[in-house]
Amino acid sequence: MFNIRLKFSKLGVCSYISHLDLMRTLQRSFVRSGLPVKYTQGFNPHIYLSILAPLSTGFESLYELVDFSFDCEEYPENAIEKLNEAFPKGIQAVEIYQNGRKPGEIAYSVYEIVYERGNAEEMADFLKNPVIITKESKRQSKEINVNDYIREIKFEQMGEKVKCTCTLPLGNDQLNPAYVSEALSKGGFVLEDDTPRYKRIALLDKDLKLFR
Numbered sequence: 001m002f003n004i005r006l007k008f009s010k011l012g013v014c015s016y017i018s019h020l021d022l023m024r025t026l027q028r029s030f031v032r033s034g035l036p037v038k039y040t041q042g043f044n045p046h047i048y049l050s051i052l053a054p055l056s057t058g059f060e061s062l063y064e065l066v067d068f069s070f071d072c073e074e075y076p077e078n079a080i081e082k083l084n085e086a087f088p089k090g091i092q093a094v095e096i097y098q099n100g101r102k103p104g105e106i107a108y109s110v111y112e113i114v115y116e117r118g119n120a121e122e123m124a125d126f127l128k129n130p131v132i133i134t135k136e137s138k139r140q141s142k143e144i145n146v147n148d149y150i151r152e153i154k155f156e157q158m159g160e161k162v163k164c165t166c167t168l169p170l171g172n173d174q175l176n177p178a179y180v181s182e183a184l185s186k187g188g189f190v191l192e193d194d195t196p197r198y199k200r201i202a203l204l205d206k207d208l209k210l211f212r
Helices: 012-016 019-033 079-086 120-126 178-186
Strands: 002-010 050-052 060-070 091-098 108-115 132-136 141-145 152-158 161-169 197-204
Touching: 012 060, 019 050, 019 079, 079 091, 108 178, 120 152, 120 161, 132 178, 161 178
Parallel strands: 060 197
Antiparallel strands: 002 060, 002 091, 050 060, 108 161, 108 197, 132 141, 152 161
């Protein structure tokens, strides 16, 4: 048996698949691939898999990770190719390997946020100062300074558009990148008719090293 970690991308319309539906999509794709994937035991066996650091619905990603197992004595050949033949358009297997690091070592997520228009220099200057917003959770809401949560951030002008690349914490007190947009809206930098596009590009450990 091999414990496996798959890195895959989730783009376009697939970014709107909910977490549970993504689990079902992956399970059905594994069945179609014909790969010797391990099933759970019991009356209703299903393919065991665990998605690391699930994303909010509507977010694209170049860095999704899912753990599962191959139930075989030899590592199956052409696993990437077989999975990509089975995956729907918008989901693509990128890398597959025997997993090692524990999911609890994931500390940060790196996002790209694209705004349809704006001024990169002014946005960067605005976030150099404290910006207070209300952070909501299932248990409570609290006032925070968004800058206390941003580990790294930079803005790049792309014609009228602005690309923001930010490193934000995961875990018990994580920060959704939508709060960065909310902070910028307080300064008048995100207009009501602007719909920012969010994409995760990496997962990092506490030392800001790439997690895999």
